[in-house]
Amino acid sequence: MSNLEPMNTDGAADLLGVEPVVTLRDVRVQYPSGHTALAGVSLTINPGEFAFLVGPSGAGKSSLIGLLVRDVIPLSGEVHVAGHAVHALQPSEVPYLRRRVGVVFQDFRLLQRRTVRENTAFALEVTGAPREEVDAAVERALRIVGLTALAERYPDALSGGEQQRAAIARAIVGNPELLIADEPTGNLDPLISWEIMELLGQINQLGVTVLVATHDSDVVTTLRKRVIGLEGGRLIRDEARGTYHRAG
Ligand SMILES: Nc1ncnc2c1ncn2[C@@H]1O[C@H](COP(=O)(O)OP(=O)(O)O)[C@@H](O)[C@H]1O
Numbered sequence: 001m002s003n004l005e006p007m008n009t010d011g012a013a014d015l016l017g018v019e020p021v022v023t024l025r026d027v028r029v030q031y032p033s034g035h036t037a038l039a040g041v042s043l044t045i046n047p048g049e050f051a052f053l054v055g056p057s058g059a060g061k062s063s064l065i066g067l068l069v070r071d072v073i074p075l076s077g078e079v080h081v082a083g084h085a086v087h088a089l090q091p092s093e094v095p096y097l098r099r100r101v102g103v104v105f106q107d108f109r110l111l112q113r114r115t116v117r118e119n120t121a122f123a124l125e126v127t128g129a130p131r132e133e134v135d136a137a138v139e140r141a142l143r144i145v146g147l148t149a150l151a152e153r154y155p156d157a158l159s160g161g162e163q164q165r166a167a168i169a170r171a172i173v174g175n176p177e178l179l180i181a182d183e184p185t186g187n188l189d190p191l192i193s194w195e196i197m198e199l200l201g202q203i204n205q206l207g208v209t210v211l212v213a214t215h216d217s218d219v220v221t222t223l224r225k226r227v228i229g230l231e232g233g234r235l236i237r238d239e240a241r242g243t244y245h246r247a248g
Protein backbone atom coordinates (compact mmCIF):
# COMPACT_ATOMS: atom_id res chain seq x y z
CA MET A 1 0.00 0.00 0.00
CA SER A 2 1.45 3.40 -0.87
CA ASN A 3 1.66 6.03 1.83
CA LEU A 4 -0.15 8.42 -0.49
CA GLU A 5 -3.40 6.55 0.05
CA PRO A 6 -5.85 7.97 2.55
CA MET A 7 -5.47 6.36 5.95
CA ASN A 8 -8.30 5.40 8.15
CA THR A 9 -7.72 5.75 11.84
CA ASP A 10 -9.51 2.57 12.82
CA GLY A 11 -6.72 0.60 14.48
CA ALA A 12 -2.97 0.27 14.42
CA ALA A 13 -2.95 -2.23 11.56
CA ASP A 14 -4.49 0.39 9.28
CA LEU A 15 -2.09 3.08 10.39
CA LEU A 16 0.88 0.90 9.54
CA GLY A 17 -0.74 0.05 6.24
CA VAL A 18 1.20 -3.18 5.95
CA GLU A 19 -0.75 -5.77 7.92
CA PRO A 20 -2.68 -8.30 5.87
CA VAL A 21 -6.45 -8.01 6.02
CA VAL A 22 -6.68 -11.80 6.31
CA THR A 23 -4.15 -14.25 7.70
CA LEU A 24 -4.86 -17.97 8.11
CA ARG A 25 -2.17 -20.08 9.77
CA ASP A 26 -2.40 -23.84 9.53
CA VAL A 27 -6.15 -23.84 10.03
CA ARG A 28 -8.15 -27.00 10.60
CA VAL A 29 -11.94 -27.12 10.60
CA GLN A 30 -13.76 -30.22 11.72
CA TYR A 31 -17.53 -30.44 12.00
CA PRO A 32 -19.21 -32.25 14.88
CA SER A 33 -19.89 -35.11 12.46
CA GLY A 34 -16.12 -35.64 12.49
CA HIS A 35 -15.80 -34.47 8.90
CA THR A 36 -12.65 -32.44 8.26
CA ALA A 37 -13.66 -29.50 6.04
CA LEU A 38 -10.29 -27.69 6.02
CA ALA A 39 -6.81 -28.91 6.93
CA GLY A 40 -3.43 -27.22 6.90
CA VAL A 41 -4.75 -24.06 5.25
CA SER A 42 -2.46 -21.01 5.42
CA LEU A 43 -2.82 -17.85 3.38
CA THR A 44 -2.69 -14.08 3.57
CA ILE A 45 -4.73 -11.45 1.75
CA ASN A 46 -3.31 -7.93 1.71
CA PRO A 47 -5.17 -4.62 1.76
CA GLY A 48 -6.61 -3.75 -1.64
CA GLU A 49 -6.40 -7.25 -3.11
CA PHE A 50 -9.16 -8.91 -5.16
CA ALA A 51 -9.07 -12.70 -4.90
CA PHE A 52 -11.23 -15.53 -6.21
CA LEU A 53 -11.73 -18.66 -4.12
CA VAL A 54 -12.43 -21.67 -6.34
CA GLY A 55 -12.87 -25.40 -6.01
CA PRO A 56 -15.49 -28.09 -6.48
CA SER A 57 -18.58 -28.33 -4.33
CA GLY A 58 -17.57 -29.52 -0.86
CA ALA A 59 -14.00 -28.21 -1.23
CA GLY A 60 -14.35 -26.02 1.86
CA LYS A 61 -14.98 -22.56 0.34
CA SER A 62 -17.96 -21.69 2.54
CA SER A 63 -16.19 -23.10 5.59
CA LEU A 64 -13.24 -20.81 4.88
CA ILE A 65 -15.57 -17.82 4.53
CA GLY A 66 -17.35 -18.83 7.74
CA LEU A 67 -14.01 -18.77 9.56
CA LEU A 68 -13.45 -15.15 8.60
CA VAL A 69 -16.63 -13.95 10.34
CA ARG A 70 -16.58 -16.52 13.15
CA ASP A 71 -19.55 -18.46 11.88
CA VAL A 72 -17.12 -21.38 11.92
CA ILE A 73 -14.58 -21.90 14.72
CA PRO A 74 -11.30 -23.64 13.86
CA LEU A 75 -10.24 -26.77 15.71
CA SER A 76 -6.66 -25.49 15.48
CA GLY A 77 -4.66 -22.77 13.77
CA GLU A 78 -5.01 -19.02 13.68
CA VAL A 79 -7.43 -16.72 11.89
CA HIS A 80 -6.72 -12.99 11.80
CA VAL A 81 -9.12 -10.61 10.06
CA ALA A 82 -9.01 -6.81 10.00
CA GLY A 83 -6.84 -6.69 13.10
CA HIS A 84 -8.91 -9.20 15.10
CA ALA A 85 -7.53 -12.55 16.30
CA VAL A 86 -10.74 -14.28 15.23
CA HIS A 87 -9.76 -17.76 16.49
CA ALA A 88 -9.51 -16.33 20.02
CA LEU A 89 -12.31 -13.78 19.86
CA GLN A 90 -14.60 -13.31 22.87
CA PRO A 91 -18.29 -13.55 21.92
CA SER A 92 -18.73 -9.91 22.98
CA GLU A 93 -16.14 -8.87 20.36
CA VAL A 94 -17.81 -10.64 17.42
CA PRO A 95 -20.05 -7.67 16.49
CA TYR A 96 -16.97 -5.43 16.15
CA LEU A 97 -15.38 -7.93 13.76
CA ARG A 98 -18.56 -8.17 11.71
CA ARG A 99 -18.72 -4.40 11.29
CA ARG A 100 -15.35 -4.53 9.54
CA VAL A 101 -16.40 -7.31 7.15
CA GLY A 102 -19.31 -7.28 4.68
CA VAL A 103 -20.67 -10.59 3.41
CA VAL A 104 -23.00 -11.44 0.54
CA PHE A 105 -24.46 -14.84 -0.28
CA GLN A 106 -25.88 -16.68 -3.27
CA ASP A 107 -29.43 -16.39 -1.90
CA PHE A 108 -29.23 -12.63 -1.10
CA ARG A 109 -30.76 -12.98 2.42
CA LEU A 110 -32.63 -9.68 2.32
CA LEU A 111 -35.34 -8.89 4.84
CA GLN A 112 -38.50 -9.33 2.76
CA ARG A 113 -40.63 -6.88 4.76
CA ARG A 114 -38.15 -4.04 4.45
CA THR A 115 -37.40 -1.87 1.45
CA VAL A 116 -34.00 -1.71 -0.23
CA ARG A 117 -33.25 1.46 1.74
CA GLU A 118 -34.32 -0.14 5.03
CA ASN A 119 -32.35 -3.31 4.32
CA THR A 120 -29.28 -1.17 3.66
CA ALA A 121 -29.75 1.07 6.70
CA PHE A 122 -30.49 -1.73 9.15
CA ALA A 123 -26.89 -2.88 9.64
CA LEU A 124 -25.81 0.64 10.62
CA GLU A 125 -28.88 1.47 12.71
CA VAL A 126 -28.17 -1.44 15.05
CA THR A 127 -24.75 0.08 15.80
CA GLY A 128 -26.49 3.19 17.12
CA ALA A 129 -24.98 5.45 14.46
CA PRO A 130 -26.62 8.88 14.27
CA ARG A 131 -29.47 9.36 11.78
CA GLU A 132 -27.59 11.77 9.49
CA GLU A 133 -24.61 9.44 9.33
CA VAL A 134 -26.83 6.47 8.47
CA ASP A 135 -28.66 8.45 5.78
CA ALA A 136 -25.44 9.62 4.14
CA ALA A 137 -23.90 6.14 4.20
CA VAL A 138 -27.06 4.58 2.77
CA GLU A 139 -27.23 7.12 -0.08
CA ARG A 140 -23.59 6.45 -0.92
CA ALA A 141 -23.99 2.65 -0.82
CA LEU A 142 -27.13 2.78 -3.00
CA ARG A 143 -25.37 5.07 -5.47
CA ILE A 144 -22.37 2.71 -5.70
CA VAL A 145 -24.57 -0.29 -6.49
CA GLY A 146 -26.88 1.71 -8.79
CA LEU A 147 -30.10 1.28 -6.81
CA THR A 148 -30.89 4.88 -5.88
CA ALA A 149 -34.01 4.88 -8.04
CA LEU A 150 -35.28 1.59 -6.56
CA ALA A 151 -34.60 2.41 -2.92
CA GLU A 152 -38.26 2.27 -1.84
CA ARG A 153 -38.96 -1.11 -3.42
CA TYR A 154 -39.37 -4.36 -1.51
CA PRO A 155 -37.13 -7.29 -2.46
CA ASP A 156 -39.96 -9.22 -4.16
CA ALA A 157 -40.33 -6.33 -6.64
CA LEU A 158 -36.69 -6.65 -7.73
CA SER A 159 -34.93 -8.91 -10.22
CA GLY A 160 -32.31 -11.33 -8.93
CA GLY A 161 -29.50 -9.05 -10.00
CA GLU A 162 -31.13 -6.08 -8.27
CA GLN A 163 -31.58 -8.11 -5.10
CA GLN A 164 -27.90 -8.98 -5.13
CA ARG A 165 -27.06 -5.29 -5.61
CA ALA A 166 -29.20 -4.51 -2.57
CA ALA A 167 -27.35 -7.20 -0.58
CA ILE A 168 -24.05 -5.65 -1.69
CA ALA A 169 -25.24 -2.18 -0.62
CA ARG A 170 -26.05 -3.61 2.79
CA ALA A 171 -22.62 -5.27 2.96
CA ILE A 172 -20.69 -2.07 2.16
CA VAL A 173 -22.77 0.52 4.01
CA GLY A 174 -20.53 0.32 7.08
CA ASN A 175 -17.42 0.96 4.97
CA PRO A 176 -15.88 -2.47 5.66
CA GLU A 177 -12.25 -3.33 5.23
CA LEU A 178 -13.13 -6.67 3.64
CA LEU A 179 -16.04 -7.66 1.39
CA ILE A 180 -16.66 -11.39 1.03
CA ALA A 181 -19.04 -12.91 -1.50
CA ASP A 182 -19.98 -16.61 -1.30
CA GLU A 183 -21.07 -17.64 -4.82
CA PRO A 184 -22.78 -14.27 -5.38
CA THR A 185 -23.77 -15.14 -8.95
CA GLY A 186 -24.92 -18.70 -8.33
CA ASN A 187 -28.57 -17.73 -8.87
CA LEU A 188 -28.01 -15.28 -11.71
CA ASP A 189 -27.77 -15.65 -15.46
CA PRO A 190 -24.44 -15.02 -17.21
CA LEU A 191 -24.99 -11.40 -18.28
CA ILE A 192 -26.18 -10.35 -14.83
CA SER A 193 -23.35 -12.35 -13.26
CA TRP A 194 -20.88 -10.25 -15.20
CA GLU A 195 -22.51 -7.05 -13.98
CA ILE A 196 -22.31 -8.21 -10.37
CA MET A 197 -18.65 -9.22 -10.74
CA GLU A 198 -17.91 -5.84 -12.34
CA LEU A 199 -19.59 -4.14 -9.40
CA LEU A 200 -17.42 -6.12 -6.97
CA GLY A 201 -14.41 -4.97 -9.01
CA GLN A 202 -15.52 -1.34 -8.73
CA ILE A 203 -15.89 -1.67 -4.97
CA ASN A 204 -12.37 -3.11 -4.87
CA GLN A 205 -11.21 -0.04 -6.82
CA LEU A 206 -12.65 2.08 -4.02
CA GLY A 207 -10.12 0.44 -1.69
CA VAL A 208 -12.09 -2.47 -0.23
CA THR A 209 -10.33 -5.84 -0.14
CA VAL A 210 -12.56 -8.41 -1.90
CA LEU A 211 -12.75 -12.22 -1.69
CA VAL A 212 -15.20 -14.02 -4.00
CA ALA A 213 -15.98 -17.74 -3.89
CA THR A 214 -17.35 -18.74 -7.28
CA HIS A 215 -17.98 -21.47 -9.83
CA ASP A 216 -18.15 -18.88 -12.58
CA SER A 217 -15.26 -20.19 -14.65
CA ASP A 218 -15.64 -17.69 -17.52
CA VAL A 219 -15.46 -14.73 -15.16
CA VAL A 220 -12.46 -16.06 -13.23
CA THR A 221 -10.51 -16.99 -16.35
CA THR A 222 -11.26 -13.71 -18.12
CA LEU A 223 -10.46 -11.37 -15.23
CA ARG A 224 -7.05 -12.88 -14.35
CA LYS A 225 -7.15 -11.99 -10.68
CA ARG A 226 -5.56 -13.89 -7.82
CA VAL A 227 -7.01 -17.42 -7.68
CA ILE A 228 -6.95 -19.45 -4.47
CA GLY A 229 -7.86 -23.08 -5.14
CA LEU A 230 -9.25 -25.50 -2.56
CA GLU A 231 -9.86 -29.18 -3.00
CA GLY A 232 -10.88 -31.65 -0.33
CA GLY A 233 -10.26 -29.04 2.34
CA ARG A 234 -6.69 -28.33 1.26
CA LEU A 235 -5.21 -25.31 -0.43
CA ILE A 236 -3.96 -26.73 -3.72
CA ARG A 237 -2.91 -23.53 -5.49
CA ASP A 238 -2.64 -19.78 -5.07
CA GLU A 239 -1.83 -17.91 -8.25
CA ALA A 240 -1.60 -14.25 -9.19
CA ARG A 241 -3.54 -13.60 -12.42
CA GLY A 242 -4.81 -17.16 -12.38
CA THR A 243 -7.45 -19.01 -14.36
CA TYR A 244 -10.39 -21.07 -13.13
CA HIS A 245 -8.82 -24.36 -14.08
CA ARG A 246 -5.29 -25.05 -13.04
CA ALA A 247 -2.94 -24.11 -15.86
CA GLY A 248 -1.04 -26.90 -17.66
N1 LIG B 1 -22.38 -27.65 9.20
C1 LIG B 1 -21.74 -28.71 8.70
N2 LIG B 1 -21.72 -29.92 9.33
C2 LIG B 1 -21.08 -30.97 8.83
N3 LIG B 1 -20.38 -30.94 7.66
C3 LIG B 1 -20.37 -29.79 6.98
C4 LIG B 1 -21.04 -28.62 7.46
N4 LIG B 1 -20.84 -27.62 6.55
C5 LIG B 1 -20.09 -28.15 5.58
N5 LIG B 1 -19.80 -29.44 5.83
C6 LIG B 1 -18.99 -30.34 5.00
O1 LIG B 1 -17.70 -29.76 4.90
C7 LIG B 1 -17.21 -29.87 3.57
C8 LIG B 1 -16.92 -28.50 3.01
O2 LIG B 1 -18.16 -27.82 2.83
P1 LIG B 1 -18.24 -26.31 2.34
O3 LIG B 1 -17.29 -25.51 3.12
O4 LIG B 1 -19.66 -25.93 2.35
O5 LIG B 1 -17.68 -26.45 0.83
P2 LIG B 1 -17.98 -25.57 -0.48
O6 LIG B 1 -18.50 -24.24 -0.04
O7 LIG B 1 -16.66 -25.51 -1.17
O8 LIG B 1 -18.98 -26.34 -1.29
C9 LIG B 1 -18.24 -30.64 2.79
O9 LIG B 1 -17.87 -32.00 2.79
C10 LIG B 1 -19.50 -30.42 3.58
O10 LIG B 1 -20.39 -31.51 3.43
Ligand SMILES: [Mg+2]
Pocket residue numbers: 061062063182
Ligand atom coordinates in the same frame (compact mmCIF):
# COMPACT_ATOMS: atom_id res chain seq x y z
MG1 LIG C 1 -20.20 -23.20 -0.50
